[in-house]
Amino acid sequence: MTQSEIRQSNATQPEAKLGQEPNASAKAIDVAVGILMRPNGDVLLGQRPQGKPYAGYWEFPGGKVEANEDVASALRREFMEELGVSIVCAEAWCCVEHVYPHAHVRLHFYISRHWEGEPQSLEGQAFAWQGAVDVQPLLPATIPLLQDLDEVRRAVQS
Numbered sequence: 706m707t708q709s710e711i712r713q714s715n716a717t718q719p720e721a722k723l724g725q726e727p728n729a730s731a732k733a734i735d736v737a738v739g740i741l742m743r744p745n746g747d748v749l750l751g752q753r754p755q756g757k758p759y760a761g762y763w764e765f766p767g768g769k770v771e772a773n774e775d776v777a778s779a780l781r782r783e784f785m786e787e788l789g790v791s792i793v794c795a796e797a798w799c800c801v802e803h804v805y806p807h808a809h810v811r812l813h814f815y816i817s818r819h820w821e822g823e824p825q826s827l828e829g830q831a832f833a834w835q836g837a838v839d840v841q842p843l844l845p846a847t848i849p850l851l852q853d854l855d856e857v858r859r860a861v862q863s
């Protein structure tokens with residue numbers, strides 16, 4: 706995946722600030738998050754491993770953008786590290802901020818319909834392909850996006 710393959714989607718661009726108002730003095734941590742979407746609209750979720758904040762909660766795979774790394778590179782790296790999957794192309798979907806007790810995060814969500822490799826649990830986490838997302842608990846910042854995601858899933862199916 707190159708920068709040119711990261712396209713802005715016009716379909717859904719919720720610019721939401723979720724949860725508490727972000728503390729202006731707390732620097733937001735950028736997080737790259739990828740939603741793998743099968744042709745039938747199913748999406749892949751993973752369960753956060755022990756030792757992390759919100760262990761046991763379900764999330765879309767991804768992780769923090771490192772220093773001197775762009776979001777697209779972080780997405781590629783996280784998917785290779787966590788799942789052994791190579792993202793071929795992905796589309797920027799939306800960006801949301803959330804203030805957790807442990808961090809103020811800025812989540813950059815991408816949707817990918819084209820990847821290479823079968824997801825493997827390289828960090829011991831559970832995974833689940835879901836239609837309408839039905840795993841619980843989900844990370845609080847991710848829950849409000851599910852309705853918009855359902856619209857994308859339906860558009861893919863039709």
Ligand SMILES: Nc1nc2c([nH]c(=O)n2[C@H]2C[C@H](O)[C@@H](COP(=O)(O)OP(=O)(O)OP(=O)(O)O)O2)c(=O)[nH]1
Nearest residue numbers: 736738757764765766767768769808810844846847
């Ligand atoms: N991957 C992912 N993170 C999410 C989602 N929703 C959400 O609020 N987050 C938050 C939880 C965490 O505060 C942050 C991700 O940080 P992380 O600690 O999992 O990142 P990482 O894998 O780089 O972890 P580490 O190297 O620091 O152990 O983003 C989501 O759907 N997917």
